[in-house]
Amino acid sequence: MKVERSGIESMSAVDALLYRGDEHPRGLSATGALCLLDGSPTQARVMQALERASRAFPRLRQRVIAPSLRVQLPRWVTDPDFDPGDHVRRVDVARPGTLSDVLDATLPALSAPLDDDRPLWEAILLDGREGGGALLFRMSHAVTDGIGALRLFAALFDAGPVPQPKRLAPVRLPGHPVVAGMQQHVPRHMPDELLGEALRAVPGLVRAARSAVRNPASVALSAGHYVASMRRVMGLPCPSAPALDGRSPARRCAVLEVPLPPLKRAARRLGGSINDLCLAAVAGALREYQIVMGFVPADVPLAIPVNLRERGESAAGNYIGAITLALPASEADPARRLDAIRSAVRASRGEPAIRVHSRMAPVLARVPDTVLERVLKVVPRADVQVSNLPGPAERPWFAGRRVSAVFPFGPVPGVGAMITFFSLAGTCFLAMHFDPASIARPEVFATCLRQGFAAVLMASGQPGAVGALGAPVIDHGPSPAPPDAGGRATPRRGRNPSPPARPGTAGPRRRA
Numbered sequence: 001m002k003v004e005r006s007g008i009e010s011m012s013a014v015d016a017l018l019y020r021g022d023e024h025p026r027g028l029s030a031t032g033a034l035c036l037l038d039g040s041p042t043q044a045r046v047m048q049a050l051e052r053a054s055r056a057f058p059r060l061r062q063r064v065i066a067p068s069l070r071v072q073l074p075r076w077v078t079d080p081d082f083d084p085g086d087h088v089r090r091v092d093v094a095r096p097g098t099l100s101d102v103l104d105a106t107l108p109a110l111s112a113p114l115d116d117d118r119p120l121w122e123a124i125l126l127d128g129r130e131g132g133g134a135l136l137f138r139m140s141h142a143v144t145d146g147i148g149a150l151r152l153f154a155a156l157f158d159a160g161p162v163p164q165p166k167r168l169a170p171v172r173l174p175g176h177p178v179v180a181g182m183q184q185h186v187p188r189h190m191p192d193e194l195l196g197e198a199l200r201a202v203p204g205l206v207r208a209a210r211s212a213v214r215n216p217a218s219v220a221l222s223a224g225h226y227v228a229s230m231r232r233v234m235g236l237p238c239p240s241a242p243a244l245d246g247r248s249p250a251r252r253c254a255v256l257e258v259p260l261p262p263l264k265r266a267a268r269r270l271g272g273s274i275n276d277l278c279l280a281a282v283a284g285a286l287r288e289y290q291i292v293m294g295f296v297p298a299d300v301p302l303a304i305p306v307n308l309r310e311r312g313e314s315a316a317g318n319y320i321g322a323i324t325l326a327l328p329a330s331e332a333d334p335a336r337r338l339d340a341i342r343s344a345v346r347a348s349r350g351e352p353a354i355r356v357h358s359r360m361a362p363v364l365a366r367v368p369d370t371v372l373e374r375v376l377k378v379v380p381r382a383d384v385q386v387s388n389l390p391g392p393a394e395r396p397w398f399a400g401r402r403v404s405a406v407f408p409f410g411p412v413p414g415v416g417a418m419i420t421f422f423s424l425a426g427t428c429f430l431a432m433h434f435d436p437a438s439i440a441r442p443e444v445f446a447t448c449l450r451q452g453f454a455a456v457l458m459a460s461g462q463p464g465a466v467g468a469l470g471a472p473v474i475d476h477g478p479s480p481a482p483p484d485a486g487g488r489a490t491p492r493r494g495r496n497p498s499p500p501a502r503p504g505t506a507g508p509r510r511r512a
Helices: 011-022 045-057 097-111 146-156 180-213 216-234 258-271 274-292 334-349 356-364 368-377 440-457 463-469
Strands: 008-010 031-037 062-065 075-078 088-092 123-128 134-139 252-259 302-308 320-327 384-390 401-409 417-425 427-434
Touching: 011 356, 031 097, 031 417, 045 088, 045 123, 045 146, 062 180, 097 123, 097 252, 146 302, 216 320, 216 356, 252 258, 252 320, 252 440, 258 274, 258 427, 274 302, 274 320, 274 334, 274 356, 274 384, 274 417, 274 440, 302 334, 320 334, 320 356, 334 440, 368 427, 401 417, 427 440, 440 463
Parallel strands: 088 123, 302 384, 384 417, 401 427
Antiparallel strands: 008 075, 031 134, 031 401, 062 075, 123 134, 252 427, 302 320, 417 427
16 A cells, blocks of 8 residues: 555555445445453543554544545545544443343444444444443454454553553644545546556566567466466355355344364364364354255355465555355265365465455446446355454453453355354354344354364364353344345445534535
């Protein structure tokens, strides 16, 4: 990303595409981390924690200015009126304050677009949970990806109840009024940006032309390999499972805790990574669920995000690719499922076209709304998407309260279920954000997930570890309301009540 002299930061095409996706029901990109705390933090301590985090992770202080012309990408602009208090609200959890009640309070926020008149994040304090408090930190996926979020949470959390004193980074403000300046800045710099992107492609074109002249047969073969790789990366490796092919705008969620030490032992004994074992457990769950639903178990198309961030790149923004594979839910033996998954993941990570999504983003981020909507409708979507993030070895603190659990909720971009794993202090926390039209019997599926992990532990010779698996917890429902009759998501602006304008400001801010 380029930071310009005006203090306005160019948005990458991938981030812009995720930002635009929030305007479509199939593309909502909000992610959230539900953190269980040992008590309810005071408002003053919360403000202090958010102020420090926004200094260490400046994207939390930046809002989006989207130009009227789609051919120009939006900009991140440091908000001169930024106040962390505008991003914090408290919600009382329904009594008795169980984890299911907390999930009930969490679900509406996960399904709602963020207000883009402010930086694209929100901290919701959930009061009334039995045994402590809770924090839901949610943000647009345009802010950062999973690996970047780990750095964000490192800035948000503390190592102890009292944060270590450290010098706060200065805030860089734009050199002109945000909206008025952008109205002049965007058209003036649009030719430069388009020309710059074209020039960045020239060296690659020159190298390709030279290779074609010197060895045309080799170039044709490489091109054929790349096209075949594109088909594998962008297409589905197997048909959608009949038991999971329903889709709707409704959402529900569930969580599960799995002890991490037995998983590590299983990885050593069976030969695989923790990620491979989690995928094998999900495959087992999908197999059992299909059987319960009366279907012959079939392989399930699965999407996995891949980290493409290189050393030295910003913690903000998205540097991700994606791979798809046929999750072997048709295989009855857990060890053979694991072997198949390990081989498929290794092969997929070596795909030549693994960056094809980011290379297409500069075009898709600029097409008209009607074209983007058509593309979103025809792009094949997997039945399930899985992501796995490593967390710290010690439980952190937030605003003076100990964090006992972190459940990471990813978006549901047209898939049936998004399952995310986060390891923290000896526990693997699983959060599932799913479409009830796809997972029609969530209580059954949650039980199947636990059974999937039990099967992996049994296969590794650890029957005693099965009893340490937590019981799955599901929200009570009902599902959130669908979009408006026009089929579009509720507009960002006005979804959340805006506070009164602060003294000395010109009132609510508008897009350029």
